[in-house]
Amino acid sequence: MAVVIDIDDPDDPRVADFRDLSAADRRPDRPGGRGLVLAEGVVVVQRMLTSRFPPFALFGVDRRFAQLADDLAGVDVPCYRASAEVMAEVVGFHLNRGVLAAARRPAELDPAGLLATARTVAVLEGVNDHENIGSIFRNAAGLGADAILFGDRCADPLYRRAVRVSMGHVLRVPFAQLPTWPDSLELLRDNGFRIIALTPDPAAATLAAALTGERVALLLGAEGPGLTAAAMTASDVRARIPMSAGTDSLNVATAAAMAFYERVRAS
């Protein structure tokens, strides 16, 4: 059973891990980073509790702990309870979701392990915006994609903003870093994946024509620059999102959703 501990003093050392949160979710190797993974709000905390990121502590207002009572029944974790005012002083801003959970970063997953059972994966290159990363995970969860693989120069999926925008799905959809880029794409090919580079190029095949096969890896680049030539060359086929003339490319998370959708549209 979770233990509830009341916190009245914003300087209480027991909530030190929740202090000045705007910096605390950075990677351990970055300035100010403590390498914590933070879940905000009841739904995301619930997802964290059943994920591979078990929280070591929770911090929240009474009403949110009441909502989480069933989820916390069998969990041995300290629940620091405070007023909204004390919470705001500790974390450094008013947190209107009213509850936080903090976990340490576990060891990273092995890409080969993820690929063994996956049918649809996304492989990201240069997607350096935390909101886009969060949205890609949310769309992957909603549309049944199995894993996300990180190539080169991507934003951290465990950054607080990414966790929030994903609605906690970065904690559920497995992800892994590819060791070398783009050479590691060979690992996917060895596992029977067809590697499909998404592009706005009108000369490419339609998504509908290209996304065939039992195992598909969808290669996605950042909005604007798109995929590098090296990544394009390492792919098996290029597929285009249908686009109207005179518009920008779609948001990368929307493009990913379109491809994930294409994989499940008839099911």
Next chain:
Amino acid sequence: MAVVIDIDDPDDPRVADFRDLSAADRRPDRPGGRGLVLAEGVVVVQRMLTSRFPPFALFGVDRRFAQLADDLAGVDVPCYRASAEVMAEVVGFHLNRGVLAAARRPAELDPAGLLATARTVAVLEGVNDHENIGSIFRNAAGLGADAILFGDRCADPLYRRAVRVSMGHVLRVPFAQLPTWPDSLELLRDNGFRIIALTPDPAAATLAAALTGERVALLLGAEGPGLTAAAMTASDVRARIPMSAGTDSLNVATAAAMAFYERVRAS
């Protein structure tokens, strides 16, 4: 030719329309609202210049006016030029896009006029988030949807944040307000549109099966509550986005993109 006028004093009355912008894009009938439509950044200003929202004035830094020189060559509009510091004092915050254009709200479009030539339209109910509204317009532009119709309780598409998130496509994709809700859906039916209610309900037909016919109106509700019973009843058929168990519904703009995509996927 646009006339360039240098502004050195943040209190200069000639830039009064750009003052305290965080309030100035509200509807005329709301507190602090002046009913202006504001474009931010070179690309969105370019789109405004060729839209049904011709700007009455621009305000920006020298570098941005240089980038817009060709676009402004034939346009008779005052261009107020200032330093980034003076601009920030006038608008009330640092504007990193460096250029603004302001237009007045024109008369609203008539829905019947839009429907005459449209093939795919979205009809929104209760979509009260400006980012979602902006993203729906961006996706409509990118995926070739012809118009957006507003049913009941939606956010203002001409709000500054919606214009920005849409990347200016609220200025290009035509939209109109339906006069009565949901009774005005009859107007769509009279024009030969099949009215398709999007839902996460697994008992509904797939999008792929439901989105047939020459003219399609896609009925979309807010995330969470979804469409009202009255809107559901007024539709011809219900279509579902494929969804995985245990996830939230997709973002409404992503659901719209999926439906727009389904209309053009084979083209």
